[in-house]
Amino acid sequence: MITTTHIKELLSTCMQCGTCTASCPNAFAMDMPPRKLWRLVLMDRTEDIFNSNTFALCSTCYFCTLRCPRGLPLTRAMSLLKEQAFKAKTPGYKKGTAFYGSFMESVRRHGRVRETEFMTLYFMAMKNPLLPLEFTGIGLKLMKKNKVAIQLPSRADGSNLDRLFQKVREIEDRA
Structure with missing residues (x-):
């Protein structure tokens, strides 16, 4: 079972400003912008999250983390999503x-x-x-x-x- 509880806690103060998406050099290739992914995490929509390629395309450049007005560890959250997908052996x-x-x-x-x-x-x-x-x-x-x-x-x-x-x-x- 894939759970995003810890990631949800990391992102609990996200105000959906979109700075992460605007900062991401790979956003153009993602099927949903990082901002939408964070919203799905906050809504516990794990199936939608792990059917997305967004976190897989994160290059861990830290632009989103550096520019987030709330100082959220967005790159860490992306890494945790990757780890969970790997451990759960998700089909994608x-x-x-x-x-x-x-x-x-x-x-x-x-x-x-x-x-x-x-x-x-x-x-x-x-x-x-x-x-x-x-x-x-x-x-x-x-x-x-x-x-x-x-x-x-x-x-x-x-x-x-x-x-x-x-x-x-x-x-x-x-x-």
Whole structure:
């Protein structure tokens, strides 16, 4: 269950002035302006919030937070919405969640990202056998410029980050 109670508390004094929307460099690409998103948060309309792409397009530039006449932590609120969408595995964020998870799994195993493994994990998580074909063109261009190499599977490179990742999970679970 996704809840916006804490975010609602952060935004409780929002007066809907629109400064956040006017300050946002990405507002043109959002399906609803940040001001409307804050109104939905205050109205507890979680389904509408998480069907929107507004918080996903936030680039955390802090313009809204810096310019808010009430000094509200708007960028923090956007980050909390992103976290909740990620944790709840909302349908609109399946690709992003799988991409991020695959990336971090490769880093956990090797101490750095291994591109071939990372993309293989991503394709497997997406369960779409045609998805790799969408990436063929860019993959070939990157290989041609020696930006990525085909890496054969191997055991972990000795960078055991399991304890670090476990500690982060514990901290996140407490938050």
